[in-house]
Amino acid sequence: MAIVFYNTLTRKKEKFKPITPGIVKMYTCGPTVYNYAHIGNFRAYTFEDLLRRYLKFKGFKVIQVMNLTDVDDKIIKASKEKGVPIEEFTTPYKKAFFEDIETLGIEKAEFYPEATKHINEMVDIIKKLLAKGHAYKAADGSIYFKVSSFEKYGQLANLNVKEMRVGERVASDEYEKEEIRDFALWKSWKPEDGNVYWNTELGKGRPGWHIECSAMSMKYLGNHFDIHTGGVDNIFPHHENEIAQSECATGEKFVNYWLHCEHLLVNDEKMSKSLGNVIYPRELIARGVDPVVIRYTLLSTHYRQKLNFTTEKLISSASSVERLLDFYNSLDFYEDSKQTEFKNLISDTEKAFEEALDDNLNISEAMAAIFELVKEVNKHKAKKQISKTDAKNIKATLDRFDTVLNIFKMGQVKLSEEIRQLIDRRAKARKEKNWKEADRIREYLLEKGIILEDTPQGTRCKKTLIKKDFSKV
RNA sequence: GGCGACGUACCCAAGUGGCUAAGGGAGCGGUCUGCAAAACCGCGAUUCGCCGGUUCGAAUCCGGCCGUCGCCUCCA
Incomplete structure (x- = not known):
């Protein structure tokens, strides 16, 4: 039986057929490591986990790449406030991310490339785009993608970009773009960037956000690969821009199947810092x-x-x-x-x-x-x-x-030696019909999150899955 | 303004043209049991936001209306 996926690109369910029989290459947008990943992020990672595990279940070999964005505006700002270099700032969050992944039973991807370690790859793509006339350098040294040079721009988001409403943020943009819809590939250094910059053939500066995903996906998966996933909020502009950059640089089709995960809401509201409802x-x-x-x-x-x-x-x-x-x-x-x-x-x-x-x-x-x-x-x-x-x-x-x-395995209780002994003691008490002692031990273990259930085949043991008094999210 | 998603029982949720509208949670009554729990049995939408249309037949297709939400250059 063939798998069918809903492809955002075509807005239809399509039979899944990998480029190379038996092998699936997928890129999954990962975390920006300026904080702990929240429950909404993990919804996406859990979906991607299901996807990769099911593909493996179906017999495919899966090569998954998940990027770590370790340089962007938020990181620069936060690390500056803290007065530490960005690497020092992001390292604990990278570590926490991997801990959380493991805690939630998410299978590891094959590659977790970091943006800061792939600047050269990004520069190469930008050079190609400049050479082909898909990008231009503005007066301040920043480099922009020329959206008008890509006929198919807007196909993923199904947006008519020419009629797009211009937001305030864009209107106040200080960069000198030729067109408002053009987006940054390379941001030239500004004093507020502090010591966050790379000296490259493109000048002193740092990469734009979208380019990292193009560079890292193509490095590990090739110019053309099977599946690209992310949250629905990434459809535009992020993934739209990735397509534009990548296809213009290589002249090849970038991705066959785009799968997007819907949002997680908290009490019917979008999770956001301003609402104070972010859950980790x-x-x-x-x-x-x-x-x-x-x-x-x-x-x-x-x-x-x-x-x-x-x-x-x-x-x-x-x-x-x-x-x-x-x-x-x-x-x-x-x-x-x-x-x-x-x-x-x-x-x-x-x-x-x-x-x-x-x-x-x-x-x-x-x-x-x-x-x-x-x-x-x-x-x-x-x-x-x-x-x-x-x-x-x-x-x-x-x-x-x-x-x-990964529910049955994850749900198993691990018993310490001490608890094992208590369970034995209780069994003995029960044999002697010492119900008081038996109930006492059961109560004690319950407080430790261990539930005992007596059955004709013996006493079974499980863990408390949620605290009794757990109430407010 | 443009693009898109959604509305099925108390809650969550599948089903997108045709058997009694899946499944889970919660609830109620019963069986079992040292107690507790688990498990089992029984009970629960004549109806799928509303109105109209197409059809032998609609939750499912078409049109209109109402409501909720997301995106439109920070975002999973």
Whole structure:
């Protein structure tokens, strides 16, 4: 079965066909490391994670590049305020980004190039653009892309650029562009840039924002590659400009499939500093939300759908994850008993899961397939009609799904030696019908985020997915 | 002003021309159980923002209206 993606470029769902059979080359816009990445950023990274994991599930070899923007206006301003060089300023945020990625169960990309280490590549592209007449140098030494030189400009955003409204920011722009819609490839040094500059053939200055993605994507993936992703807010101008720069420099088509992730809202509002509603994953975790709950919340809404992030949704996600994990973990507990023919159920579920994700990563349908399996198997469980082999087969299927979802694995509890001993002590107390002691230990462990459940097959152990008193987002 | 997305139960959410409108959460009643939990059984949209049209047949297609949101050179 072929995968179908909604391509922003054509505004249609299209069958996915990689340029090189069996290999997918994708570029995913990464963080600007001037702060911690917030939950909205991670929505995009989680979507990209789903995308790469599913492509791998389908048997493709994936080469993913995610850039780190470590020089831009915000970074220059913030590092200046702090009185440290930009590298010193960005390093902790780079580190934090990788920590967060790991916490949220996001698989690592093959390359994480940094803008500041690819200035030469950017300069090369700009030189080509100058030579071909697609760029020009303004009086102050800055270099601009000449939008009028690219016939197809506006194709991605579906904007008629000639009739675009001119914003105030543009009107007050001090640079000397030929046309208002032209954008900077190279920004010549200004006193407020301090010691942030590179001496290159283009003069003393620094790169514009868009050029880094063209330079780094083409360096690692070639002039023409398969997939480029980002948030919807990147469609214009960022990705539109990338196409213009790249295609004008190489004369080749840049990207075949453009996939854009919708925004995450917080209580129906856009997340922004001014509204004071920016949420960071590490903050949620500190307040008692397990990372797997955050992951599930971000993952379980289709990427082209706005995701309204609320307390209610987190709590609801925690319950869903709990149901999935309880089911998954219960599969280890079967004694051999009557066998049920689950072959059809398993193959139906696998088929439904794959067909759903084939259809532009329809995660809702994929999850529905899993929940239906859970319900069906639980019914048999209640009637004691599951053998060890059945359970093993079902678990193998879930493990296969989990290479895409990373929920089951991430949700496992890790027990320390101390906790293990307490659990043993409680088992002993229960045997002696010392309910007081048993309940005391259970209470104690609950406070430590460990939940014990007694079943006929023994006591099971799981972690608290969300703190009881967790309330406000 | 231009471009675009969306409106399905208490909440989240799939379905885009045809079986009883998926699935999850929450709720209520029951079974099970040392207690707790899990799990199971049962209950829940005659209806898909509103109005009109096309069709044998519409949540799905067309037109209009209402409402929410995003982008239009900081942004995932």
